[in-house]
Amino acid sequence: MRRVRPIIVGCLSLAVAAVVFVIPFLFIALQAVKSRSEASRLNFQLPQDWLLWDNLVAVVEARNYQLLLAYFNSTIITLFSVTILVVLSAMVGYVMQRRRSRWNSIAQGAVLIGLMMPPAVVPTIGLLQSIGLFKTMTGMVLIQVAYNLSFSTLLYRSFIGTIPRDLDEAALIDGAKPWQIFFRVVMPLLKPVTVTNIVVQSIAIFNDFTNPLYYLPGRENVTVQLTLFNFQSMYSSQYNLLFMNILLVTIPPLIVFIFFNRQIVAGMTAGGVKG
Amino acid sequence: MVEAIRPKRKSPYPLWFFLPAAVIYGVFFLLPTATSFWYSLTRWDLTTAEFIGLENFRQFFSEPFLVQGLINTLIYAAMTSGLKTVFGLLLAVLLTSNIMARSFLRTVVFFPVLVSTIGVGITFTVMMHPTRGIINVALDAIGIDGPGWLTDPALALVSVALVDLWKGVGLATLIFIAGLAAINPDYYEASRIDGATRLQQFRRITLPLVQPATITVVTLSLIGGLRSFDLIWAMTRGGPGFSSDVLASVIYKQYQAGFYGLSTAGNVILFALIAAILVPLTRMFHRREIDQ
Known part of the structure; x- marks a missing residue:
């Protein structure tokens, strides 16, 4: 009896999980x-x-290869922001x-506010316009850096706690x-948390929809998520192409997940438990 | 005393390391946040701002559809946070127990967290189609007349919240799994010898000892729920009517309509709401943690 139960529970949960979590992807x-015409029957x-x-060819060629431009833009933004x-x-x-200093509590407060508070969007647009960074990739990169600094700092700070100070002192002497x-000394030792940071933030920035929507409008600036959103109204009668686009957007995180599963889980739980 | 006599040695941890991050964060996040309080009191076209006092806030609270957005934000945040906590814990208990295909199940539950929200939103919008969507077709096959998930004003917000649960429960589960792993198994062993049932073990051991993880999940999902925009925008755009509008979508709509002052007032209300809910909550949790 005791040995049968895990199998029954396992089968049951497999069936439910298959229906709930796998079917949407299928x-x-x-x-x-x-x-x-087949896809329109849903x-x-x-x-x-x-x-x-x-x-695939139809989606890539749509609107004068807009999707390729979108992948290019999103990749550039992600690459620069994450670096x-x-x-x-x-x-x-x-x-x-x-280091213990009075700036510490200020930095701590800033990290907390950054994790909690949403940005003030219209004043940010006003600011970007006044310094000529509205609708520019540079502006978008700086915004992504500003909005995601808190989480990355949190990950680094807790990891650096596990690195002995002796190393810093030896180098100092x-x-x-x-x-x-x-x-030269500390940064190489941070490789595990750096990988976690790169993976988690790349996915977050690549998947970001709201910030490009506000700060990066315009056809030459499209990002992957914005293209997908625009395709929704454009392809309301061509579900096959709409879903091909969704499939293309889903594949990059899947690949990253296959290779970096462990780091993603570490980052998400460490950041979560601390936050 | 000795410190004072010795020539001042430079710290190996220079404060200028803060500087580049502080400049970017200060200019692009803190500064607009600070100026938003001023702009929320103005009629503003991005070049000139005319001070009009609390007029934007008065207008916000006198327009029924804007108030609706505020109430919906609270409903949406409470629903998604509550559901993610409950289902996250249940899934975590299931996925740490001795069942087959455990790691496969963990993967399957977690993967939606990493997928594009817009992609998920569009997919579920199609699956929730009132007549042709596979959800209602499946319900029809077992004799249930499925509702108009996203077309019924009374149901639209709830439907989006359920999709949010589907997409986000994996993260809650992951945090709970880490929390459960930190519980000393001796407690379960001892209580089993004392004759405790599974349910008693869950209530008396698991629930209290997994509390740090619970706090994390509640806090994170509340923040996410109160700020939520992209899933709602991809699925209903606040509709039908204004039935699934939340503060974040109101802010966007007012921005699009050119009411920059009003939009910013909505933003300030969102700050106030998040602070009003999360500051007391974190204080309370903090106190309880110290008590234990």
Whole structure:
């Protein structure tokens, strides 16, 4: 009896999880390979012809290759934001963890506010306009850095607590300058949390919809999420192409998840438990 | 005393390490937040701001559809936070017990967290189609007449909250799994010897000892719920009518309509709401943690 129960519970939960969590993804994949008329029925029938390639080409070519531009823009924004984020938040987390000063409580307050409070959108647009960064990739990158600094700093600060100070002191005695200690000695030891930071923030910034919607309007600036949102009204009668687009947007996080499962879980729970 | 005599040595942890981050954060986050309080008191077209006192706030609270947005925000946050906490804990208990395909199930439950919110929103909008959507087709097959999930004004907000649960429960589950792993198994062993039932163990051991994780999940999901925008925007755009509008979507709509002062007033109300709910909550939790 005792040995049978786990199997029964397991089968049951597998069945429920399959229905609740797997079916939506199967649905996406299935609609994406159907013909236009088959997909408009929105059901689970298998397609007569598998049009994976045709639909893929149609989506990529739509609106003069807008999707390629969107992938390019999103990749650039993500790449630059995450690089700046990693360096700056590691520096802040390091000094916050190592040094007691009256700036510490201010920094701590700033981190807390950043985690909790939504940005003031229209004043931010006003500010970006006045310094000429509205509707620019540079502005978008700086916004992503500002909005995500708190979370990254939190991850770094708690991880740096596990690195013994002896190392910093040894380097100091050897005559290293502060920035040398940090970038040559400490930063390499932070690799696990740096990987976590890169993975988690890349996914967050790549998937971000709200901030590009506000701060990066305009056809030449489209990002992946905005393209998908615009396709929703454009392809209301071509569900096959709409779902092909969703499939394309779902694949990058899936690949990242397969390779970095452990780091993502570490980052999400560490940040969560501390926050 | 000794410190004072020795020539002042420079700290190996220089404060200028704060500087680059502080400049970006200060200029692009804190400064607009601070000026929003002023702009919320003005009629504003991004170039000139005319002071009109509390007129924007008066207008906000006298328009029924704007008040509706405020109430919906509270309903949405309470619903998503409550559901994620309950289902997250139940799933975590299930996924830490000895069942087959455990790691596969964990993966499946967590993956939606990483998927594009817009993609999830569009997919569920299609699946919730009142006549052709697979949810109602499936319900029809077992003899239930499915509702208009997103077309019925009384149901739209709830439907979006359920999709939010589907997308976000994986994170809650993950945090609870970490919390459950921190509980010393001896407690369960001892209580089993004393003859405690599974339910008693859950109530007397699991629930109190998993509390730090519970606090985290409640806090995180409340913050997320109060600020929620993209899923609602992708699924209903606040409709039908204004039945699923929340503060964040009101802010966007007023911005689009060119009412920048009013939009910013909505933003200030959202700040106040989050502070009013989360500051006492974190204080309370903090005190309780110290008591224990």
